Amino acid sequence: MTLPRLILLHLCAVLALLLVAATPSQAAVFNPKSFTLENGLQVVVVENHRIPVVTHMVWYHTGSADETRGKSGIAHFLEHLMFRGTGDLAPGEFSRIVNRNGGEDNAFTSWDYTAYYQTVAADRLELMMKLEADRMANLALTDAVVLPERDVILEERRQRIDNNPSAILGEQMRAAQYLHHPYRIPIIGWESEMRTLSTQDALDWYKRWYVPNNAFVVIAGDVTVEQVRPLAEKYYGAIPSREIAPRDRVNEPPQQAARRVTLSDARVQQPSFSRQYLAPSYVWGDTEHADALDVLAEILSGGPTSRLYRRLVIGDGLAVSAGAYYSADALGPGNLGFYGSPKPGVEVERVEAAIDAEIAALLENGVTDQEIADAKQRLRADAVFARDSIRGPANVIGRALATGQSLEDVEAWPARIAAVTRQQVEAAARAVLKPEQSVTGILLPKPAS
Numbered sequence: 001m002t003l004p005r006l007i008l009l010h011l012c013a014v015l016a017l018l019l020v021a022a023t024p025s026q027a028a029v030f031n032p033k034s035f036t037l038e039n040g041l042q043v044v045v046v047e048n049h050r051i052p053v054v055t056h057m058v059w060y061h062t063g064s065a066d067e068t069r070g071k072s073g074i075a076h077f078l079e080h081l082m083f084r085g086t087g088d089l090a091p092g093e094f095s096r097i098v099n100r101n102g103g104e105d106n107a108f109t110s111w112d113y114t115a116y117y118q119t120v121a122a123d124r125l126e127l128m129m130k131l132e133a134d135r136m137a138n139l140a141l142t143d144a145v146v147l148p149e150r151d152v153i154l155e156e157r158r159q160r161i162d163n164n165p166s167a168i169l170g171e172q173m174r175a176a177q178y179l180h181h182p183y184r185i186p187i188i189g190w191e192s193e194m195r196t197l198s199t200q201d202a203l204d205w206y207k208r209w210y211v212p213n214n215a216f217v218v219i220a221g222d223v224t225v226e227q228v229r230p231l232a233e234k235y236y237g238a239i240p241s242r243e244i245a246p247r248d249r250v251n252e253p254p255q256q257a258a259r260r261v262t263l264s265d266a267r268v269q270q271p272s273f274s275r276q277y278l279a280p281s282y283v284w285g286d287t288e289h290a291d292a293l294d295v296l297a298e299i300l301s302g303g304p305t306s307r308l309y310r311r312l313v314i315g316d317g318l319a320v321s322a323g324a325y326y327s328a329d330a331l332g333p334g335n336l337g338f339y340g341s342p343k344p345g346v347e348v349e350r351v352e353a354a355i356d357a358e359i360a361a362l363l364e365n366g367v368t369d370q371e372i373a374d375a376k377q378r379l380r381a382d383a384v385f386a387r388d389s390i391r392g393p394a395n396v397i398g399r400a401l402a403t404g405q406s407l408e409d410v411e412a413w414p415a416r417i418a419a420v421t422r423q424q425v426e427a428a429a430r431a432v433l434k435p436e437q438s439v440t441g442i443l444l445p446k447p448a449s
Contacts, residue, residue: 029387029410029413030046030396030397031046031411032045032046032393032407032410032411033047033225034407035225035229035232037232037236037237039212039236039237039239039240039241040212040214041213041215041216041237041239043228043229043236044216044218044401045219045224045225046219047221047224047225048221050388051222052121052122052222053120053122054119054121054122054220054222054223054390055118055119055221055390056119056120056125056128056129056132057115057117057217057218057219057220057398058115058116058117058136058215058216059113059218059402060113060209060214061112061209061215061216061247062113062247063111063113063114064109064110064182064189065181065185065249066209066247066249067182071197071201072185072186072193072194073186073190073194073197074197074201074202074205075109075114075205076187077189077197077201077202078114078205079109079114079116080149080152080153081139081141081149081202081206082107082139083107084139084141084145084149085139085145086134087138088138097131098118098120098128101120101121103119103121104119105119109187110187111187111330111332112330112331112332112403113398115402117391118131118132122221122223125219125223125227125228126231126235129232129236132217132235133236136210136215136236139210141199141202142199143199146199147199150194150197153194154195157189161186165265165443168265169263169274169441169443170441171186172263172441173276173439173441174186177276178333179253180251181249181250181333182249182250183333208245211239211242212236212240213241214244216401216402217232218393218398220391249331249332255278255437256436257436258435258439259439260441260442261439262444263442265443265445265446266445266446268444268445268446269445271442271443271445272339272340272441272442272443273339273340273341273342273348273351273352273355273440273441273443274337274339274440275337275339275355276335276337276338277432277438278333278335278437278438279327279336280333280432281331281332281334282328282400282403282405282409283330283331283403283405284331284332284333285334286431289431289432290334291416291417291420292425292428293328293334293336294328295372295375295376295420295425296326296367296428297325297336298375298379299372299375300323300324300338300358301322301324301325302375302378302379303378305374306323308340308355308358311354312340312351312354316354317343318346318350318351319340319341319342319346319351320341320342321339321340322339322340322355323340324336324337324338325337329399329400330403331403331404336432336433338359340352348442352440352442359433362433366422366425366426367425367426368422369422372422376417376420397410
């Protein structure tokens with residue numbers, strides 16, 4: 001399945017929580033251990049011995065932004081097909097084996113990566129590694145398997161996008177946000193192109209990207225690196241590496257005009273406002289602003305005492321919800337977003353005006369040292385729980401490595417965030433909050449005719 005926008009935002013929030021999990025003198029976050037097999041596959045282990053459970057994740061350095069023109073959706077389509085059998089496993093047998101062993105499994109595709117995971121009892125880890133290595137090397141696809149699954153992804157698009165006005169608006173906003181970059185194309189694909197995807201398209205994608213030297217494995221939970229290494233060498237190490245073509249990504253040209261998208265739909269019951277500003281990510285653009293933007297997003301939207309909630313929901317009583325977010329895990333551009341939904345009887349334009357006023361006040365008056373300190377403290381408190389999660393560390397590390405960062409970057413985040421100053425937050429706000437770098441979306445109910 002595609003990684004839904006809310007899950008993406010949630011994971012970004014989890015990442016933000018981890019950033020200030022320690023003081024500068026306590027730089028470590030996860031204390032990961034890593035080794036690389038002779039075929040180029042990196043393996044990362046995060047030990048957590050609280051319960052006898054592990055999460056095993058395989059990440060591939062490819063996603064929908066790598067698709068060739070006219071083949072939108074093929075990355076997500078192959079994600080589905082990876083569950084449809086190998087030379088040794090019948091279609092669907094992979095998940096049935098995981099379920100019989102008391103585990104759960106799933107997968108997700110984003111613009112920059114595709115990932116597969118299982119959470120199981122620690123003594124079932126070897127079986128999971130055997131299963132994943134098998135489908136990394138031996139996926140078996142025929143028209144009899146591929147064509148019915150194509151109908152499945154078309155139905156998924158109807159359910160997730162076409163039947164959801166909010167998702168339609170989000171798709172249209174993204175298409176307007178990016179002038180040239182492939183992030184403008186939906187992960188699930190455009191329906192007209194999805195209908196043409198073939199067995200050969202899937203095999204070509206699989207052969208191009210699904211090789212050990214274009215992947216890495218993250219294992220978190222009740223296991224040690226000494227236990228993992230021989231298993232990784234036994235199962236993954238036996239798969240030969242292959243030469244892969246470099247990823248071909250176009251650059252986003254300078255943006256010179258604000259854009260606006262309005263959608264009226266009879267199915268809408270709750271109007272909403274949203275705006276996204278193009279922003280640096282951790283590895284793209286003016287990356288020196290990334291850490292400060294994490295802190296800024298927390299000041300704007302970190303709970304009931306945050307600026308937007310306090311002003312729009314509690315103070316003025318205009319909205320039932322209001323907030324902001326910063327998405328920075330990407331090989332290309334990130335974005336800083338704002339959103340709000342008016343209370344019954346309040347026009348959405350008043351919510352937009354109030355958010356505009358907050359943005360103007362931020363740019364004119366800046367933030368306070370106390371807001372900076374409070375934001376860091378809230379992040380630090382929540383990070384304690386995030387570190388104790390089994391799947392959370394594997395997700396955070398996986399997303400970082402898949403988007404051009406290193407384990408050292410992950411472990412250094414707390415110290416960097418702790419060092420963010422008021423002046424840096426204000427400079428980041430000025431750099432990003434420019435109308436010409438924005439797209440605004442308005443979702444409205446459509447009056448009955």
